[in-house]
Amino acid sequence: MKSSRRHFMQASLAGSAALLADSALAQDTTLIPGRGPGEPIDSSVTYADRSPYVKDAKMRGSANGLVGGGFTPLQHSRGMVTPSGLHFEVHHSGVPDIDPSEHKLLIHGLVDDEKIFTMENLLRFPSVSHFHFLECAGNGMGEWMAPRGKTVQQTHGLTSCSEWTGVSLKVLLNELGVRGDAKWILAEGDDGARMTRSIPLWKAMDDAFLAYAQNGEFLRPEQGFPLRLIVPGFEGNMNVKWLRRLEVGDKPWWTHHENTEYADPRPNDEIRAFSFYMEARSVITSPSGGMKLNGPGFYEISGLGWSGHGTVKKVEVSTDDGNTWQDATLQGPVLPKCHTRFTHPWRWDGKETTILSRCTDDTGYVQPTYDEMYKLQGPVGIMHNNAIQKWHIAQDGEITNVR
Numbered sequence: 001m002k003s004s005r006r007h008f009m010q011a012s013l014a015g016s017a018a019l020l021a022d023s024a025l026a027q028d029t030t031l032i033p034g035r036g037p038g039e040p041i042d043s044s045v046t047y048a049d050r051s052p053y054v055k056d057a058k059m060r061g062s063a064n065g066l067v068g069g070g071f072t073p074l075q076h077s078r079g080m081v082t083p084s085g086l087h088f089e090v091h092h093s094g095v096p097d098i099d100p101s102e103h104k105l106l107i108h109g110l111v112d113d114e115k116i117f118t119m120e121n122l123l124r125f126p127s128v129s130h131f132h133f134l135e136c137a138g139n140g141m142g143e144w145m146a147p148r149g150k151t152v153q154q155t156h157g158l159t160s161c162s163e164w165t166g167v168s169l170k171v172l173l174n175e176l177g178v179r180g181d182a183k184w185i186l187a188e189g190d191d192g193a194r195m196t197r198s199i200p201l202w203k204a205m206d207d208a209f210l211a212y213a214q215n216g217e218f219l220r221p222e223q224g225f226p227l228r229l230i231v232p233g234f235e236g237n238m239n240v241k242w243l244r245r246l247e248v249g250d251k252p253w254w255t256h257h258e259n260t261e262y263a264d265p266r267p268n269d270e271i272r273a274f275s276f277y278m279e280a281r282s283v284i285t286s287p288s289g290g291m292k293l294n295g296p297g298f299y300e301i302s303g304l305g306w307s308g309h310g311t312v313k314k315v316e317v318s319t320d321d322g323n324t325w326q327d328a329t330l331q332g333p334v335l336p337k338c339h340t341r342f343t344h345p346w347r348w349d350g351k352e353t354t355i356l357s358r359c360t361d362d363t364g365y366v367q368p369t370y371d372e373m374y375k376l377q378g379p380v381g382i383m384h385n386n387a388i389q390k391w392h393i394a395q396d397g398e399i400t401n402v403r
């Protein structure tokens with residue numbers, strides 16, 4: 001357990017051996033007496049609630065009406081999984097009400113055998129299950145020009161992480177027989193938006209899958225019930241929800257979302273279409289914007305790192321505005337294309353400072369600063385903002401987004 005020893009050593013290096021000063025501990029040392037029986041068991045409950053004392057971890061809406069969705073309260077997150085009821089949502093035309101017994105998936109185009117699958121058919125195929133993050137390419141788009149979000153929910157809340165279960169796309173395509181000239185696949189959703197995206201065939205044959213379950217149960221309506229595409233590590237938009245049609249072709253379709261919103265500006269007036277990957281990013285979720293430190297002393301800095309290219313190799317934390325950096329502990333599990341929790345012990349001396357984190361993935365790619373992002377996209381970029389996030393800590397402990 002090398003990492004936990006390092007963790008402990010860093011903690012003791014940061015000051016005296018005791019992590020919490022006596023004044024920070026409960027003063028009343030009377031033992032709590034044993035309890036009598038609890039509430040009678042309610043056998044009519046069909047789906048359990050959270051503790052009534054847990055009220056703060058709430059979704060936060062970004063829009064009303066049909067276009068928009070909700071942000072994950074990352075400041076309250078622990079570990080690497082997002083509870084399904086707190087998974088962020090982005091809808092382009094509301095959430096359709098689909099009866100799974102009537103839902104069908106058509107696979108056609110450059111295949112030997114065109115087929116329509118019912119949900120019952122799909123559930124009979126061999127299943128796969130993987131933990132993956134899903135991040136909207138527009139996560140943090142409001143932050144390009146100036147720090148705007150108060151909390152990490154507002155600045156980074158369009159990323160979440162679930163265990164997804166379903167059928168490997170390769171297995172289905174092999175069932176139909178893909179023709180030699182095939183290179184791309186169009187995925188189409190069964191919502192009013194008819195969301196369509198072109199997926200390269202190599203990705204479809206690599207690790208893409210059709211998910212019908214999330215965190216141990218069938219998908220939430222908001223996550224695409226009864227069937228969605230999961231394209232691990234690729235921008236959220238390509239993970240088409242309420243999937244109804246896959247068309248195999250020999251070139252991309254250049255759909256609305258490929259032509260406009262999801263293309264990125266590059267130097268010399270060039271545009272990068274088909275960015276695909278969500279590149280390595282990290283953010284400190286605690287302490288973070290909108291929180292207040294309760295006096296000097298020990299705090300655990302905790303956050304999430306992720307990369308659409310593979311696994312998180314390391315996350316470094318700076319508690320002095322980027323002058324010095326230390327390796328954080330990766331809490332594990334460390335899985336490919338998945339949120340990875342990092343922690344770092346810190347003793348705050350009560351002085352004004354800025355804390356930030358920087359992620360490196362297993363390709364060697366290092367999360368950029370805003371200055372580096374500007375060189376690439378200009379200050380008016382919209383999508384694929386993976387720049388380093390800074391939180392300022394004032395002398396009174398107040399934490400603000402300085403980006």
Ligand SMILES: Nc1nc2c(c(=O)[nH]1)N[C@H]1C(S)=C(S)[C@@H](COP(=O)(O)O)O[C@H]1N2
Nearest residue numbers: 088089090091092136189195223236237241
């Ligand atoms: N059919 C359909 N699929 C869709 C969308 C949509 O509006 N309709 N939104 C996309 C976008 S922009 C994102 S970021 C992800 C969000 O997935 P989630 O709502 O499950 O978090 O779904 C994608 N798939």
Ligand SMILES: [Mo]
Nearest residue numbers: 136137236237
């Ligand atoms: Mo998105």
